[in-house]
Amino acid sequence: MDLIVQAYEAVTIFMDKGGPILYWLLLVTFLMWVLIVERLWYLKAVFKSDKQKVQTAWEGRDERKSWYAHKIRMGMISIATQKLNQGINIIKTLVALCPLLGLLGTVTGMIEVFEVMAILGSGNARAMAAGVSRATIPTMAGMVAALSGVFVTTYLERKVTRESQTLEDSLVMDH
Numbered sequence: 001m002d003l004i005v006q007a008y009e010a011v012t013i014f015m016d017k018g019g020p021i022l023y024w025l026l027l028v029t030f031l032m033w034v035l036i037v038e039r040l041w042y043l044k045a046v047f048k049s050d051k052q053k054v055q056t057a058w059e060g061r062d063e064r065k066s067w068y069a070h071k072i073r074m075g076m077i078s079i080a081t082q083k084l085n086q087g088i089n090i091i092k093t094l095v096a097l098c099p100l101l102g103l104l105g106t107v108t109g110m111i112e113v114f115e116v117m118a119i120l121g122s123g124n125a126r127a128m129a130a131g132v133s134r135a136t137i138p139t140m141a142g143m144v145a146a147l148s149g150v151f152v153t154t155y156l157e158r159k160v161t162r163e164s165q166t167l168e169d170s171l172v173m174d175h
Helices: 002-018 021-059 067-085 088-120 125-170
Strands: none
Touching: 002 021, 002 125, 021 067, 021 088, 021 125, 067 125, 088 125
């Protein structure tokens, strides 16, 4: 229990040193990861049954040769692909937002440094240290959050493409 308290205190100190923008960055990162976990869960668990339903519906058709059958097949693949891609653009937007929030933290931290310089002069390095900290920590945190999201988003996009192609290949047209 003591370890949890120490970890909480360390995180609180880090968040205070980073400034208020860091809390917004935490919220965006949390939302991004909730959506990422949901997409991973969908791909690992739910899509298998969705894919099976599409395959069963296609195999249950009596006629699979005509132009109409081809269009129905394309529609089935399109709907499944839309379900696979659902939420990916939101995740990519949140990934792009992370470094921007980090830069906003940099700007607000530098404003704090300039305010201290205007009041106390440029000779007081200790007074400027809090502003410098608020300028650098959000930038670092924004980049780390964005990088983690970029790697997983790349994986998700590849997996979605592969699953969509596998589904398309499994829906065979009769000749």
